[in-house]
Amino acid sequence: MDSGHIWQQFGVVTWRSRRVQSSSQAVMAGCLALALFASGLWWSGALTPHIRWSLDGFFLHAQVDENGVLSTDIDIExxxxxxxxxxxxxxxxxxxxxxxxxxxxxxxxxFTVTVAGGGMEYLRRRVVITDCAAVPHEPRPVTFTYRTWLRSGSAEAMWNSWRLSGPAGSVLVAWQRGLAGKVCNGAVNPDQF
Structure with missing residues (x-):
């Protein structure tokens, strides 16, 4: 008789295998619980908020201050x-x-705006047009910073293209080009808008 048979006779081997099996099940259950918790935090928006950003260009108008600085106010939803x-x-x-x-x-x-779950808020920011011709024609993102109860972060948003109408019909342009075009044209010809 060897020592393996003696351990088996007293039930030590069975006890050890059950203990290893139960600890591996506990590890797997813990990993599953952690994955469910993380996906719940992501779904709730605590890690990264589920935000929809939009810009309304309907009420844009050119403003030129006493120093000749061209700007406009934008309303962000x-x-x-x-x-x-x-x-x-x-x-x-x-x-x-x-x-x-x-x-x-x-x-x-x-300075800060808190948006409730499922809610909507508006904010106004001033945008300065430093060079009408330099504003690019390809879409460019905007970076927003935010804070939740769990963390702070930033997100990039690419606003939708604008449709500009003219004598030859309408054409889609990048949001920043549409904004600059409307404001710059409004500064040159304020009666048009």
Whole structure:
């Protein structure tokens, strides 16, 4: 008789295999629970909010200040498509000829906007057109920063193309080109708008 038979006779081998089997099941159950928890956080929007951004160009008009700076106010719609609220904290873009200005309290612009789960909010920002001709024709993204109860982050949004109408019909253009064209034309010919 060898030692393996003795261990088997006292049930030690069976006890060890059951213990290994139950611990491997516990590890698998823990991994599954962790995966379900992470997917629940993602679905709720706590990790990355489910945001729909849009820009309304209907009310754009050119503003030229006393220093000759050409600008316009844009209204941005923030829609939270998830159940977890998020707080919008900033907007920026690397677009030649166009620059977003920070929020200005004197102009009643909010620095942060909290959007409830399933809710919608609007915010207004001032955009300066530094060079009408330099604004690119290909679509460029806008970067938004946000904060949830779990973390802070940023997201890029590519706004939809605009349809410009003219004597030859209508044509689709990148959002920033449409914005710059409308504002620059409005500054040159304010009676047109």
């Amino acid at each position: 923030l829609e939270n498509e998830g159940p977890t609220p998020f707080t919008f904290t900033g907007i920026s873009a690397e677009i030649p000829g166009l620059r977003f200005l920070p929020a200005d309290e004197a102009r009643n612009e909010r």
